[in-house]
Amino acid sequence: MGKNQMKFIIANNISELRLARGMSQEKLAAEVGVTRATINAIEKENYNPSLDLAFRISVFFEQSLDETFTIVGVYE
Amino acid sequence: MNKLDKVFCKFVIFSLPVLGVAFALSYVFGDVYLRDSQGILGFLNTTLGITVISWILISLYLVIKMIVNQSFRDLTLKKFIKMNDDDERESLISGEAAKISMLSTFAFMTLLLFLSMVTVTTGKIEGERLVKSDKEHFLSIGFDPLVMGASQNRSTDEKAIFTYSGLPVPTSILLLLILSWQLVTFHLMVRRERRIS
Numbered sequence: 001m002g003k004n005q006m007k008f009i010i011a012n013n014i015s016e017l018r019l020a021r022g023m024s025q026e027k028l029a030a031e032v033g034v035t036r037a038t039i040n041a042i043e044k045e046n047y048n049p050s051l052d053l054a055f056r057i058s059v060f061f062e063q064s065l066d067e068t069f070t071i072v073g074v075y076e
Numbered sequence: 077m078n079k080l081d082k083v084f085c086k087f088v089i090f091s092l093p094v095l096g097v098a099f100a101l102s103y104v105f106g107d108v109y110l111r112d113s114q115g116i117l118g119f120l121n122t123t124l125g126i127t128v129i130s131w132i133l134i135s136l137y138l139v140i141k142m143i144v145n146q147s148f149r150d151l152t153l154k155k156f157i158k159m160n161d162d163d164e165r166e167s168l169i170s171g172e173a174a175k176i177s178m179l180s181t182f183a184f185m186t187l188l189l190f191l192s193m194v195t196v197t198t199g200k201i202e203g204e205r206l207v208k209s210d211k212e213h214f215l216s217i218g219f220d221p222l223v224m225g226a227s228q229n230r231s232t233d234e235k236a237i238f239t240y241s242g243l244p245v246p247t248s249i250l251l252l253l254i255l256s257w258q259l260v261t262f263h264l265m266v267r268r269e270r271r272i273s
Contacts, residue, residue, distance in 0.1 A: 034163035037270075041165060046272070050164050 008048075009073040015043045017061045017068070032056045077151055081141070084134045085152065091131050098124040157259060159266075173265035181258045188250070192243045193219050199236040 018028050025043070029036045034053065041047035042057075049057065058068040077085075101124065102110060110121045142149045153159070161167040197216045201209055214234060243250065 035166065038163050038165040047165055053164060 007075040008071045009045075009075060010048050010069050011045060011072045012042065012069045014039070014057060014061075014068065017063070018043075021061075028057075028060070031060055077148060081138075081148065084138055088131060088135055088138060091127055094124065094127050095131060098128050157262060169266055169269040172269050173262050176265045177258055177262040180261045181254065184257055185254065188243065188254075194240075195219070195242075196238075196240040197236050198238045199234055201233060202235050203233045 014028075018025070025036045025039045029039045032039075032053065033056070038047065038049075042049050054065060054069055058065045061068060101120070105113070105117075110117065113121060138152075142152060154161070159170050161170045195216075195218050197214075199214055201212055201214055245253075
């Protein structure tokens with residue numbers, strides 16, 4: 001795989017942040033303008049959100065982007 | 077979508093059973109008998125006839141509107157195939173499913189094109205050629221792209237037992253098959269993509 005085709009494994013702490021605020025997935029989804037299924041997929045790290053959505057989530061939790069999302073590896 | 081179009085869409089969908097009854101009656105009694113019938117059957121024939129004509133005209137209007145009006149087309153087809161692209165992940169899933177569905181339909185139609193052009197003939201070898209040859213039967217596979225029946229012109233020493241030339245399916249069934257194929261593959265792919273992501 002070429003360097004420009006690298007796919008990152010991105011971890012996030014959305015689940016912890018959400019539970020710390022006592023929020024449901026539905027509530028967070030409504031706040032950032034997506035469906036509950038999308039929040040669930042992001043929390044399970046099955047789906048990497050777009051930059052726009054990633055910023056919306058980070059801004060909602062009053063964190064910087066790299067505090068919410070972290071690169072933990074590269075797909076082989 | 078305006079109110080009139082909503083009513084038209086509902087009419088086209090919900091009058092389908094009525095169309096079924098109309099075609100069943102026509103099949104059972106025959107058009108001529110129904111046309112000349114009186115009483116309840118005559119009234120039923122007139123009512124169903126008006127419904128069928130209305131259905132055809134409204135369908136024609138909706139199909140033309142779907143071709144020329146992009147927002148109407150998107151809204152109607154999204155509802156029809158239950159496409160849900162409320163957010164970026166759903167859009168991605170719908171896009172992936174549409175791509176796979178389009179490519180599989182393309183492959184399916186290529187197969188149908190091939191099957192519509194190929195001719196297969198099996199038969200017996202007769203006469204003088206049977207004496208010269210050590211074989212009694214023949215199998216010939218060929219192409220007839222223009223479906224002109226040229227490959228069916230066999231020599232007098234060959235008697236065809238089975239001939240396959242072109243798809244033995246009516247055009248309407250073929251189109252229905254392609255439509256169904258596209259819908260089914262799209263929905264299966266959406267389900268698969270949802271499971272993955």
